[in-house]
Amino acid sequence: MSLDPVSLEVIRNGLAAIAEEMSMVVMRAARSPLLREAGDHSSALTDRHGYLVAQGQDVPVHLGVLSFTVREFLRVVPAGKLTPGDVWIVNTPEVGGNHLPDVKLIRPVFSGATLYAFAISLAHWADIGGAMPGSYYAAARDAWQEGLRIPPVRLVAGDAIDEEKMGFILANVRGPDERRGDILAQVAATRVAARRLEELDGQYGADFLIAAFDAIHDRAERQMREAITAIPDGSYTGVDYMDDDCNGGAPVPIRVTVTVAGDEATFDFTASADAVPGPLNTTRFIAGAAVFYVMRALFGPEIQASAGCYRPLTVITRPGSILDAGPMAPVVGGNHETCQRVADAVFDSLIPVAVDRMSAGGPTTAGLLIFGMQRPDGAWSTFYEVHSGGEGARIDRDGMAATRVHLANVMNTPAEVIEMEYPITVEFQAIRRGSGGAGAHRGGDGIRRGYRMRADDVSLTTMFERAVVPPYGLAGGDAGLPFTVKLIAAGGQEQTLGGKQNIRINAGDLVIAETCGGGGYGRAPEH
């Protein structure tokens, strides 16, 4: 059954409204600061096979994940085991995941006895256990050091929480009260979705909705095919580099060969580096998300976020490589660092056909600093901060200072909030003048921010890139300045910190983040 253009648009609006409502419930009720201040969460609806049909708040990196989670979940938990009123919890990367802190709650939705949809809520918890508060362990060498691994577990049955399983999870994470709040918010979001879907079911009938889901997939597929057609047939190769392998090694290549034939395209990452010892590995789902992002940004901003858009795309990753490292590899940083480098490599490959649509290199790193402190009452308090940098310049304009780019868009934490909630003084926050690369158009400037400790024994975790391999210029423009983090001890000794470190710092110590500038575009005018 095909759907006419009007019914398609009406249903699409109805489904998007449901996913948006889910996101708002999580945003307002959740506890982890990442969810509330920064919006690091996503909601989606899928069809009965687990193919995504609607997404709430649009976090590009999550699209890839949510497009696969329910499908992989169904490989582990056959549909026959699902009953109305269930909500399942899962976070293992191999089950359509990315890293352990992104916890997914999945609710099957039934019409009578017929399963016809799933609602899924993904949220980045502030802690999922493991070696370090905040669950970012830069020295991790296997998955268990990164925190609690939750395979698909039925956490809610008959719409009642199974307190035994809940207790088991909460016993393994820091801040159990807050994590309980996060779980309740996510369960509430899926409950709202189920109720709204029931209303649609009552209005249209499940058969009609199932047909509508198929029509939505078909439409996204058409849109992606139109976008691919805009690229001339041919084979294009690109590369970009991670700063290191988390073990003091040389830069690590992410390589792609893009083959375009008519309205289909293959993105082959086989030649990318082997898995690295530390937590910069990632999953093939993340590689898919990055490919989708680049296609949409360069060729089709209107492409609908639905599983159908993957049909004309083939994404190949090599098992054992950094992009397909297997279930036991540490992955926590790969989610936001390596995924951005995948996008950079794909951009690089398409320079011959689309340089005039591209931005030069930008701050494709979270620039993450995590300060962990134990409060006087023994509870952990974790301050998790990402940093913006200079946008890359374009063919027709300079890059803007102090922004997030591509697959990331998380906001900063105001200095006044930091000083109210943590024993840290923000000494300054300023534009890092002159850090953007020169060019016919200049790259945007990064920022400088200084954090002075007011307590002893603070654990600091760094997780940033672009410190060794700076943001690239395009068409003859210069690269931007690299990302730098300095530690100036209370006694005055200064040291430069690496991008994946865990250290202890004390009262009086000053940590200064100087974020990367964007690359320039075009040759700078002669003096």
Next chain:
Amino acid sequence: MAGWRLGIDIGGTFTDVIAVAGDGSARRSAKVPSRPAEPVRAIVDAIAAVDLSWDEVEEIVHGTTIVTNDIVEQRFRPCALIATRGFSDTIEIGRGSRRHLYRLDLPPRAAPLVAPAHRFEVEERMASGGRVVVDLTEAEIERVVAEVRAAGLDTVAVCLLHAFTNPEHEVRLGAALRRRIANVSLSHELSPEFREFERMSTTVLNAMMMAKIKQHLARIAERKPPASRVHLMHSASGMASPELIAERPLMLAMSGPAAGVSASCRSARELGIAHALTFDMGGTTTDVCLIVDGKAQIAANRDLGGQRIRMPMVAVDSIGAGGGSIARLVSGALVVGPQSAGASPGPACYGQGGERPTVADADLLLGYLNPDRTLGKSVKLSSARAAEVVGRLAADMGFTLVDAAVGIARVVSANMARALRRATVERGLDIRQFDMIAFGGAGPMHAAEVARLCGIGRLVIPAFSSGFSALGCVDATMSYARQLTVNMKSLAWDQTRLDGLLAGQTEALAASLTAAGHGRETLAVVHTAGIRYSGQSYETPITAAALHDPQVLGQQFDEAHRALYGYATGEPWELVSVRTEVSAPERPSEPHVIVGTDAPPAAAAPPRIVTFEDGTSASVTVLDRDTLPVHVRMPGPLVIEDEWSTVIVPPRDTAWMDGRGNLHIAVSLAR
């Protein structure tokens, strides 16, 4: 005799005026063209249009888009910013995020409001909690004031870290500045809340608007007779004195929409409607706002023209869909808006060069718009042009012409329903508990179907629906609201500190009202506490006349949280902020009674074929709204017209008019 009272809403195109005689015995209304270049002329013209001279007018309350337009169109006066040492670039760093996720071509944000050369820093520092870490010396004040003057700037904004808890440094610096600089805006006066970027942006925007508003107010003062008063409609849906607006012009940022919301509140109270959703559909956008328990929902901040403003304002959501929205086929789906044909060329049926099908073209083909009607500026509608452009779209879809027009209407309704649902969900409310109040040019045409999609069964098209905002002005009472940060945990409750903060905020607001002649004892004070569980970031609003018992407050919060999210945990919580509203007594409603008639209503036009969103067509009677009988139920399908708007009553729905001239529609929700 007491003089006349006028509500004047100066919009982008038209200025609406409603005049009420001092004894309530008469009402007059009119529309005149706006004059963006000389807003005072619109006031003079409006007074003349209701056959009055300014000498007969006791009081004018006017809404204006001066500030809104300057912000949206980025007309900014150069402004100096003074910040704590190390923090002046905050105005450029913002929150570090971008607006468009997938549009690389568009700049991530609006350009910074203050150029680097106009950013100044002072040596001073407060710690969180307001403790002075580095004192601000008189020498330092002298230095920075001299530097700002040397830069040749007459406008300055001051935003120091933690000034919302301890404003002492801002107060001293402000005093020195005000002795030598004309337009000075201090962050703790504008927005005494935490988050430095939002406070800074608000303070800068306010400073930038000061010179122009002072000039506008001065021109009014020159023209008006000394005995006649002029007040302004502010963004939180109350009226403000010119003296206060001169210092806080940013209070006018949402003046226009606030007037419509104010009128809706009045209608809701008169009709005994507790919860109402306002639906104001215009040419390019549709504004919606929620009224809960008779009060307009107030938002603590909003983005306007890409700029962040943090002040209490009516919580109006603007949806990018209206009569001018363009319909197009995108990969097999019929998409309507957000692109709009705007005022020029306008919809194709205006015959002014529009080549793309719009909602208005569909409205004409469906029989909603009267084909023989001429719009302002004597535009004659062309069904042929509408059929031509919608016909092309129909051919692309394989639809008949009428089915394509029905499709456009259905998609617009679905867009609206999604946005309305978002507006309610965002605030944790169930849309089915609301009645709808529809006004604006296109609102009454589409409201019934949108209401049906939302599960709303009761719809009101109020009297004076086309000059509704002016009605909101004429009925406005003086009220001021401000929000401050408290940050008090339930386990570390300090009632003395809270009482001190509330008293300070209340008296500061009350002072402006007593200065305007209201007795202190007549003023109503309402506090809205923003409470959250420790660790949450979004507060749940709890409204109370007094905040003196943390236990009661905790219970209210748990109940509200359960209602919103389906659970409450009984954990420790914190009081983050308090918004205080102080208002003068409401004006009594005038008994404006419409004489009922038993005579059959007059036809406004011959019957015409109308097609509804369910696809059915019928030959439908067209009634003149001014001749409708009172309290007589009239089953749909029906078209009701007045001078400025058309009301569509679909089949199965029923309309009737009450004794005040409000039109009610019972929307059938049966499937």
